[in-house]
Amino acid sequence: MKDFEKDYPDHTEAMGYEHGDEPQCNTSANPNFYDVMEARAARRGFMMGGLATIATGLFGASLSGKAALAQTTSSLIGFKPVPVSFDDTVVVPEGYSFQILGGTGEPISGDMPAYRPGANTGAEQEHQIGQCHDGIHFFPIEGSSEDGLLVENHEYIEPRFLHAEKEGYKGAAFDKRSVLYDADGMRDDDEVRMEIAAHGISIFRTTKQADGSWAIVADPHNRRITANTPMEIAGPVRGSAHVRTKYSPDGTMTRGTVNNCAHGVTPWNTYLAAEENWAGYFANTTEIDQKPDLPREHARYGVSTNPQGGRYGWHLAKSGADEFVRWDATAKGASATDDYRNEPNTYGWMVEVDPFDPESTPVKRTHLGRFAHEGVVFAPVVEGAPVVCYSGDDARFEYIYKFVSDDVFVPGETDGSILDRGTLYVARFNDDGSGEWLALAPGRNGLTPANGFADLADILVNTRLAADTAGATKMDRPEWGTIDPNTGEVYFALTNNSRRTQAQVDAVNPRAENNFGQIVRWNYDNGDHTKASFDWDLFVIAGNARNSALATGGSLGDDNTFACPDGLWCDDSSRLWIQTDMGDIGPDYEGPLKEFGMNMLLAADPATGEIKRFMTGPWGQECTGVVTTPDGKTMFVNFQHPGAHGSADDFAAGKYGSSFPDYNGTVPRSATVVITKDDGGVIGA
Template identity: 90%
Template sequence: MKDLEQDYPDYTEAMGYEHGDEPQCNNSDNRNFYDVMEARVARRGFLMGGLATVATGLIGGTLTGKAALAQSTSSLIGFTAVPVSFEDTVVVPEGYSFQILGALGEPISGDMPAYRPGANTGAEREHQIGQCHDGIHYFPIEGSSEDGLLVLNHEYIEPRFLHAEKEGYKGVAHDKRSVVYDADGMRDDDEVRMEIASHGISVYRTAKQSDGQWAIVADPHNRRITANTPMEIGGPVRGSSLVRTKYSPDGTATRGTVNNCAHGVTPWNTYLAAEENWAGYFSNTTELDQKPDLPREHARYGVSTNPNGGRYGWHKAKSGADEYVRWDATTRGASAAEDYRNEPNTYGWMVEIDPFDPESTPVKRTHLGRFAHEGVVFAPVVEGAPVVCYSGDDARFEYIYKFVSDDVFVPGDTDGSILDSGTLYVAKFNDDGTGEWLALAPGRNGLTPANGFADLADILVNTRLAGDHVGATKMDRPEWGTVDPNTGTLFFALTNNSRRTQAQTDAVNPRAENNFGQIVRWNYENNDHTKASFEWDLFVLAGNARNSALATGGALNDDSIFACPDGLWCDGDSRLWIQTDMGDLGPDYEGPLKDFGMNGMLAANPATGEIKRFLTGPWGQETTGVVATPDGKTMFINFQHPGAHASAEQFAAGDFGSGFPDYDGTVPRCATVVITKDDGGFIGT
């Protein structure tokens, strides 16, 4: 399986690449998850002769608790599956309806500035919903299923859609990555301000109206948290020399959060926003002997050495204001307190936000580790026991982590500070279907000063390197995780891994390029998430009817084929909702994912293995983020980057790739979709 380590000559051309994905940064010799899968099949006496063999060896093992699952025979999935779609629209099952809520640019605070397609200012955007919606949660107000706070992430931006009506963009060929520089190589301040304001998190009140539609409600709770919002650094890294900057010489604060992908909801009812592909926002041109000289905490995460920076060149704003130049991590002063060499080290964390306290300062909880967080999922909380949560590092060949608190959970007393003291672990998957958690703590598993890890803060800032050192298992893009609230089973989506070319696939290695991904799951003895060992298997190998496999036997069919699982959420009735991210596919896409149509969402019954397609979305979007109201009768999901497949030439000609959600010729907008059942019943039935 060593061929899986080889990247395409240009990693941005690899199957499944999305704007902002980092290059491969893990060059350790740690075992690949594919190595583990091969070895497990071999241990069971099978040959790698086809997918059925792989399924026999890997799927449907002897997980603790599976017998209890199998006792449930009632179907949780009562809707009629929707077909694969190639249309620029939203499709839901018969008997269901949807509406659009909270699209990009909708005002939520301040003087409620109106959305102007492709023409808003930076000041206006700071009071409007951001771009590229992702993780989302509904916080009920006084337990209501018809009145609550929606909190959602904004992963990244497409500048051409934000500035579509401005000089330099309108009628000009721009791809989804490009921004405009002047003759001196500098950027317009207001454009940069608008882009910064389009990142982060939106918090707004929404309520069901008398006509059954949901609407944004002006409310003191409403606010935008952006890439420039003051943040507190919490946990063991607080005050470390590794996070001291010109802005915070004592290393206790920073500004902003970016690339917020999935999320988490704490047992004490706060929101955690993940910082995923943050490294590409920075530029570090420090050199030694005319060669790049990056510290390991930059190099292992893919910080750019390009003078213009990775994604948007924010440090090139004309004014040279401090809020912009901080994106330049080049060593320029005599000490860290005189420049922003450590600014990238203040990113890559989980950010805690209290939606019910609009005056609260978000806190970066550093004991959960620094990497490309997809999100965080909490194990079922037990009074008097430690808090346990999990997070995946969403990059190829990276790891899955677990945190166990030192203190125990006390209802009404526990708050976010419980996440500041405990033990961070990284997962090792064994060939025999068992696994173990390896502690990332001073003096344990070789994490000593002699081996380059000075203290706990050093370990956490360099979480990936610590995982390399202790021998964690390299995974295929660990994305969302979820836990079944009734059984305690953990599910994690492994989206794909395109490190092997399509030409290298054959009957013996049917998943060589792994275009389709899989979902791994695990349980613990006595359902005790604090334990250091676990049992794992694969719940499903995604793909079409010819190259997929189910835990209960057989393959996916026309009602259930899917590829690239990403978003996961297990609702209160144990339905597993699966969202797909096959990239920004449009109607003219040709490639291994063509047969799957547009991205969408499916529902699975873990007890029976039944899976049905519930929803499909418009052209170019990724379906991401899902939650329901407490009564289970209203669901909120997000569509991210509709129209992202449009070429630069199409953009110049006014063809924006998708009409969603307005279908009036203006630029497409990310949006939240509200789904209800026409008879007022529970979603999924």
């Protein structure tokens, strides 16, 4: 599989491309995960004639050392699976009901400005729920399962739906990536302000009503954290030359968070929002000899050299206000404190937010590394032991990371500062089913000044390059991770990798473009997550009945066939919830993912291998973000970007691709779906 990384000339034309995906930035010679799979199967003496043979070579015995079990009926999964859906609706199992909560534009703070589809102002959006819901968590108030704070990320925006009723948009042809520029190539300030406000994080109180429904409650805790909210920089990068800007000459502050995908919940009950495909928000047109001159901390992450930037051209707002021009990373002044050449270096981190303190300043925790964070997941904490957490870099051929704190966990005393001191590691998956964590620290694994890494801050700002140098294993878009609270096993979704063309397929390389993805898992001796070595296998290779495989034997079928695993969450009973992101699929989609229908949520029992489809969603959406109340009787699931598959011509004709969630002819919007069991029982049981 040596040609696996061959890219398309234009990465936006590749199979499986989604809005915001960065171009391939990893040009290192490190082995990719399929090299490891190939080598491992070869060592076991298996011919690589097809995916079933790969599965035979990879799965074998389970991580516990017991022989692989045939898939059996699970006591954890008690619902009747729903079929694949091709409809613009939400489908849940028999005996379940759902409602819609917290759609884009719903007011949560200030004077609670009403949602006006496609017509709100920037000032109003700063008090309304953002767009493209993603990671979500329910923080109970005083332990309640009927009253709590919902905190959710907003990954990106679709400007055409935010501005649908405004002059210049209504009746015009706009695709999901387009924004409106005037004759001088500039943008309207208020439209940019609204787009900035639709990013970030929403925090709002929600309570169960007397009739069993859930409602948003006006509350002092409610707030919006946007792409313009002041934030503190903490950890080894704080104050370094890498993050000094005109806004913060001492390198201790920045503004905003964008492309917040998955999340994490700390053992001290705060929220961490990931910054994923942030690089495309910036433009850097610095040139030498009429050629782009990007520093490595921009080039390795895909910062755009296009004068309009990779996404929305926020730096081209007409007023030229500082809050807008900071998105231009071009070197313009005499030093870094005279411009925003370092502004991209203040992004790519995990952002800690205390939902119970509305006056607190969000903090970017730099020792967790700088990359396209999908989220972060914490190992079960042990009093008197270090804190351990994991994060995936969601781009093709990137890596999986682990952080181990220097200090130990003390209940009631430990706070987020424990994440500022420790060691960041990157994973190497060996061909014999073992793995090792490679330290990204000064003087270790080639990270020396002679090799271009001056100190720890330099390593962390250039995390990807450090991982390249250390020799990590390239993965197929590491996305959400989760940990079984009862076994300690770690699961990570590898969504897909579309960079293999059909012309490169041969008998030993059966997965052209790897359209379907897989889930990898690992564990440790004695369940000790601080150890430097681990054992791994694949829990499932996704796909249809012909090209999927389960660790327990057999393949996926009508009740559970799926592709492109993305969101993962293991509940307290060890149910593994799997969400899919097959892209912006609508009713007219033709391609390798057609048979899977709309994106979905499934439940799996890791002990038996049983998987069942629990829910499907409307046209064009991604099913992302899942959590339950502490009693497990209410589930919150996000649907992101319904209608995103709609063409520019459809938009011009007033056809928006989906009617979710209002079904009244207005633009579609992301929303949270609240699911309950009709008999009041535990979800999934």
